[in-house]
Amino acid sequence: MSDHLHPPRKQSTRPERAQDMRPKPDYSPRFPGAGRLTGKVALITGGDGGIGRAVAVAMAREGADIAIVYLNDHRDAEETVRLVETEDRNAIHIAGDVGQEAICRNAVNEVVKTFGRLDILVNAAAEQHEVVDFTALSAERLEEAFRTNVFGCFFMTRAALQHLPRGGAIINTTSIMQYRGGACEGYPTMTDDAATRGAVVAFTRSLSTLLIERGIRVNAVAPGPVQTPLTQPGAEQAGCAPMGRPGQPNEVAACHVFLASDEASYMTGQVLHPNGGGIVAL
Known part of the structure; x- marks a missing residue:
């Protein structure tokens, strides 16, 4: 199922399609x-490729x-749906x-x-613009x-909050940019991305406090x-990680699954860091 809810704008910052x-x-x-996550329904933005696709399949x-x-x-998007269906689950793309x-x-x-319900929201859609000057x-x-x-x-x-039940989960996707300020070797030109990612972390922490009484956890x-169509890190960017290589989307998606599950029932307002060994400040 595919619903074109709005004429999509062309995003010039995506270097390649996942395919x-x-x-x-x-x-x-x-x-x-x-x-x-049996019996749950998850809505994932940016699910056509990259981390969003890996999260969809893992969930x-x-x-x-x-x-x-x-x-x-x-x-x-159709490929993501196909991959979800190979896991014997239902999927739609919008x-x-x-x-x-x-x-x-x-x-x-x-x-x-x-689906009759919504239990998990994953905000993974993103864009970034590299500007040297x-x-x-x-x-x-x-x-x-900022809009995306x-x-x-x-x-x-x-x-989503009109439908998320007690026990629901919101997982936002930020970036190491928030903690390195875009200044990590290989990433000196992502000031706008660093600013947006910092806003997402602040949003996560503030919203988590607001929703505690409703029993909805908010993490990031x-x-x-990570090797995705959006970022495609080269040698310099991969060098930011002590492991010396970019991550794969499925290595990140495991964090989203954990935060969506009852295993993370005592976690809210937190940020997990699958970054290849980089130590970051709070």
Whole structure:
């Protein structure tokens, strides 16, 4: 099922579609499922590729039905649905720009209409703009980054909260940029991305406190360099990780699954750091 809720804008910052990447990132869950998310429904933004796709497949293996929201890579979205279905779970894909509030409301409504419930929200959609000269970073590009990376989290969360039950979980995706300020070797040109990721961490911590009484946990994951269509880290970026290599999406997705499950029932307002060994400050 695919619903075009809004004419998708063209995002020039995506270097490749997931289907075109060579070598292909590893999206497959690394271990058998244990039913940790049986009976749950998860909505994942940015689920057409990268970390979002790996999260979708990993949660499906743990028993969840999946809905993904994506911008405009229809073939990639269909591949994510296919991978979820190989895990014997149901999946839908919904096209739209999460930076538009109406898109987020309609997407959540479609999920609830299709599956009858919503238990888990994963905000993984993101964009970034590499600008060598900071003074050349236009207001338009800056607004685009915040609209997708920050406003998208706000809009989707606000829509989802009408349906998330006690025991529900929200997992936001931030980045090592928030902690390194974009200054890690190989990443000196991502000032806008660092700013948006910092906002996501602050949003996560504040919202977690607000939702404690409702029994909804809010956490985040801050990956280091990961092989995805958005980032495609090269040798310099991979060098930021003490392990000396970029991570694979399935190595990050395990964090999202854990935070969505009852295993993380005593965790809220926290950030996990699958970054290849980088020590970060709070």
